[in-house]
Amino acid sequence: MAEISLRQVRKSYGPTEIIKGVDIDIADGEFCVFVGPSGCGKSTLLRMIAGLEDITSGELRIGGRVVNELPPKERGVAMVFQSYAIFPHMTVRENVAFGLTIAGASKEEKAAKVAEAARILQMEHLLDRRPSQLSGGQRQRVAIGRAIVREPSVFLFDEPLSNLDAALRMDMRLEIGKLHQQLGATMIYVTHDQVEAMTLADKIVVLRAGEVMQVGSPMELYHNPANVFVAGFIGSPSMNFLDVEVRGVQGDRVVVSNAALEPVEVRPKVGSYAPGTRARLGVRPQYLTPVVGDGAGTPPNAGRLHGRVALTERLGAETIVESTLADRSRVIAALARDAVYPVGAEVTLAFRPEEAHLFPA
DSSP states (O other), rough: OOOOEEEEEEEEEEEHHHHHHEEEOOTTEEEEEEOOOOSSSSSHHHHHTTTSSSSSSEEEEEEEEETTTSSSSGEEEEEEOOOOOOOOOOOOOHHTTTTHHHOOOOOOHHHHHHHHHHHHHTTTTTOOGGGGGHHHOOOOOOOOHHHHHHSSSEEESTTTTTTTTTTHHHHHHHHHHHHHHHHOOOEHHHHHHHSHHHHHHHHEEEETTTEEEEEEEHHHHHSSSSSHHHHHSSSSSOOEEEEEEEEEEETTTTEEEEEBBBOOOEESSSOOOOTTTTEEEOOOGGGGGEOOOOOTTSSTOEEEEEEEEEEEEEOOOOOOEEETTSOOOEEEEEEESOOOTTEEEEEEEEGGGEEEEEEOO
């Protein structure tokens, strides 16, 4: 079993605390993604699990045993780095087998495990090449293959795709997802790219400044963010936020408005609100639609935002429209159609109240 448990794990460099009491549980066979902006501590946390960084305090368990003091080679983990870390003077075959060579494996065992890793990663034809003859994506496959042959209980990936171009990133993302399905191993993956997190993860851990903001499945975080940070970080384009005033409270319903937003009644999922106070209303770009003509077909209880088009980007599958509202704030609408909205044109954007999020100011 390769379940992982972190309890009040902390990391300090002198007086500076980097990881601030993290509690996480990762089930056996789960694909968990640590996501957050640069400098939030996600790679440091991964290196602590790998044994490459000491734990200042707290407890780390892998497979039920405390591993705080164990060296990396005794933790049953294998790590794939951002920089590939493969040897330029060795062939692909020798690179993949390197860990087995150090461990004293027999020639037959090395040959069998390298062949199996090459089959899984579809790189049998690359085994006799050297790294200089490989593309970035192929080099990353070699690094993953070197991890596979060790048969670890836990795979650790530290931003493995950040050096690849957009097309290769998508291809390798699919390959890593397939690899998880084939091996069924526990995997922890670090990225700052929330698209990678959403597409790969069974569980996402959102980090900010060394603290866990929220843990949950991709759709839990998308539909039920715990705070403004998570709401703004998960989803692309990012969620729109409007500063609003609470006009009234009736049971679990709150009426809010501002200079650009007509009064709308929402049911907040987090926080408590009182009339006359400020709040932040969040609406995802995908949930904003233009009101056409007299608004026929728009739900009568819909929220309505009034502004002028500031920018239009036609991307083929969707059109991104950025509008400046009456209160000088800006919102982005992602419209699932190829449409033209001239810069400077007046626009009213509507959203369903159940698709909006309200947060304390």
